[in-house]
Amino acid sequence: MVTSGELDRLLVTMGGVPPPLAAVVERLAGPPAPEIERCAAGPLAPLLCATLVQQLAEPGGAAPDDVTALLRGLTQQHSVLALLDATDELLGSVAFVESYGVRLHRAFLTGASAARPLVAGAFAEGALRLAITGVGDIMRTVVMVTPDAVDDLDPDYAERLPRLIGAALDVWGGERAISESLLRTLAELRQHPAAAAGAAFEFGLHQIRSAADPSTEDPIAVLVVARKNLAHAEVAEECGDDAALYGTGIDAVMAFRRGDQLALRDVQRRMLRLLDERANGLRRGHVPAWRRSRAEAGFAWARLVTILARALDATTRPAWLDAWPMIDALLDAYALDRAVVPVPGAVDQDGLARVVRPVIASALRGRETLLVQLRVAAADDTDRVGRLREIIARLDVSPEPSLDDDHERSRLVSLAPSMVAELGLPAATRLARQVDDDALRMIEGVAYNAVVRHGSLRDPVIAGLLEGLTTGLQSCPDYTGSVRQSFDALLTETVTFLATRHDLQRSAAVDYLFPARSPPREARLQEDFADWLRRGPLAGHIAVEVPNVATGRVDIMVGFGATRFFIEVKRELRDSSRAELERSYLAQAADYSGTSATLGMLLVLDLTPHPAGVPHLSECAWVASRRPPGSTVDRHIVAGLVIGNRPTPSAYSRAANH
Structure with a gap:
């Protein structure tokens, strides 16, 4: 039993932002180390860790003895909640991870042998979070999550172990020496009552990943085995919904291969329902942030739904009925779903939190899906x-x-x-x-x-932009069910297009982006964007210059049966601020959505001068809403900006030098 000490009482009296640790310990009557160790083992450990993080931001950093005492005390922690919160405080600090990450990893390994199973599981989770970002001893971490006597594990600990093994497989599944040990333990956990469903789920996901491996002779047979495991996992409380969604994805692949229209229709209904439940669950769930399903995975699932809709089209061409696009979408959803930010304090060279994504072999599926895309391009x-x-x-x-x-x-x-x-x-x-x-x-x-x-979708800037747009669309009542899945598919294509045209290196042959004596017309952007959409998964859904829409002619229409989305394309020569673009063009763009879903798009070619640079990609798309006079229904428009009239970056330096 840990009793509160003088340091605990000082921390309790301090409100607001925690002060640096030095400012607290200097008020102690006795030596600080014993008090820090006592506090780190008690309920105020998260607050103590926050003061240490603040201290690291000060000149001179933290005293080594203070850090040692804190880590020693943390290994004696008996509260799961206090340990998890303290872990998040420390792993969220770049300075702490860079300076003391390896020592913290050793402390977690020590704590993983704790007598209390839930506490031991929290220590094991912390050690794994560090190891999968390359901090600490990887092999000792693998040994920790692959115990010899699985049958002797406490049920509370065993229940949490499959998810940790699954995260390890996501990262090290391609390394045979590590993966064999992880898979062996997972197979043993299939026989443990408390871990059986979770182990079946992780096995199913591992087999989905294995289907993409070029060395797999029969990927469809592997998916069949994965489906059996996922069916078993659907009964689990923690992973049942995800297991049902992935199982439905495999059902789609199998129905797709045999051309079973009735099964495809049933799969589509189930998938739309499950995706709606998943979206609601992400908003109200309490899953730890580092294990939370990535929001951008929804866009990969939307692509899979789009493929299903195309397969159900009576005019579907035989060349499209190939299972590989479906498998490709399923694997993309998996890669995004399982991507994690285990240590926010570990950053890459651009200062972005290091995102760890599953390693999936893609040589085979890359070849097969490209062949299908070429066939579709030939047909369209x-x-x-x-x-x-x-x-x-x-x-x-x-x-x-x-x-x-x-x-x-x-x-x-x-x-x-x-x-x-x-x-x-x-x-x-x-x-x-x-x-x-x-x-x-x-x-x-x-x-x-x-x-x-x-x-x-795996680019962090694009993922963040997509997440921001979907958040902005939450207030639209039509943004749900099949309408949401269809619009998400269009949204993915649009943001990817914006990102590609924003990077002149990737769009060097696109003439309307560069300065010209005669400004290009908006028709150039309209043709380019429509061509982009026709070359992707929305091929067959695109029409241009559609007459008699809201008594006018719409630039681009994307149709999904009775649901239609309209895209208005404009150019701007004077003022490309958000307020001015919305004042000038939002009313027209919104008017087209008066007879279908209240969702639409406005795409603007920005030909204003850019003497000092251009906006960041994250600023080039946003959600605007408009309610026409006399109406009670809001129209939600995603506005996108394509930056033209752009000199090369070196031109800015020349301009500054003269």
Whole structure:
């Protein structure tokens, strides 16, 4: 039993922001170390850790003896809540993690042998959080979560162990020496009553990941086994909803493969219901922040729903009925769902909190999904249908090439680097030798868009922008169910497009972005954006210059059956501030949504002068609402800004020097 001491009483009397630790301990009558150790073992440990973090921000930092005493006391902590809060205080400090992260990891390993199972589990969680960001001894951490005698584990500890093993597999699943030990323990936990459902869930997710491994001979068979595990996990209170969602995703893949329209329709209904429940759960859940499902995973799930809707379309082309786009979307959802920020105080070179994402082999699925995308492009683009179909047919049957041709490799790297990245050098070489440079550039365009889309959701800036937009749309009553999933799919494509056009290196061939004597018309942006949408998962849903919408002609319409979203495209030459853009164009953009969902988009080409630089990407999209006079219904418009009339960054330096 830890009794309160003088330091505890001092901390209780201090309100507001915790002062630096030195300002507190100097008021102690006796030596500080025993008091710090006592306090760190008691209920005020989080507040003590907060004072230490404040001290690290002061010149000279913290006294080594104070840190040692705090860590020693923390290993004696008996309260789960106090330990978790104290852990969050310390791991949220960049200075503490950089200076004392390894020592804290050792303290967590010591505490993981605590007699109380829930406390031991909290220590184990802290040690794993540090290890998966590269702080501390990885092998000792793996040994900690793979005990020899699983049958002897306390039920409270065993129940929490599968999730820790799953997080370790997400990071080290590709390292055979580590993964074999983790999987062995997970298999043993399948027999433990308290851990069986959680272990089945983690096994199912591991098998989903394994389906993408090029060494897997039959990925569909692996998914069938994963489905059995997820069905078992659906009974669990903590992971049951997620297990049901992933299980439904696999059901979609299987129905997709056999062309079962009735099953696909049932899967679509179940998935929409589960995604609605998931969105509500994320808003009101109390899952620890570092284990909380990433909000941007919803956009990957929305892509999967879009594929389902296309499969249910009576005009679906046979080339689209391929399971790989569905598997690809399922794996993307998995990667985003399981991405974590285990140690906010561990940052990358840009100062962003280090996001740890599951390692998923992508060589096989990259090749297969690109082939399907090329087939869809061939079917949707009548000007290129013959050439693309012939190219795909050749790629599917051509023999393996010799890779000793320097000229061919140079041509590939120069004209089609994205295709090489997606297909691999042998397949890309086999294809390139059979087509001329124009056809190779055409295929590179499809491959490049695929690369950008695949990586965009994992970019922290784009993920943050998407999360901000969805938060802004929460007040829209139509933003739910199938309408939300469809709009999220469009939102993903739009934000990815904005990000790509914001980066001139990735859009060097897009002429309307650069300064011109005669400003480009908004039709250039309209054509470019519509072409972007047609080359992605929304192909077949896009129409341009649609007449008789709200007594006018809308620039772009994206249709999902009876639900239609309208996109108004404008250009701005004088004032691109949010207030001015909304004053000038919001009424028109909002008017188009008067007969369908109260959701729409406004895309503006900003051709104003930019003598001192351009806005950050995170400032280039926002949610605006408008209620027409006499109406009681708000219209919610996502406004996006494409920055044109841009000199190169070096031009700003020249301007400043003259």
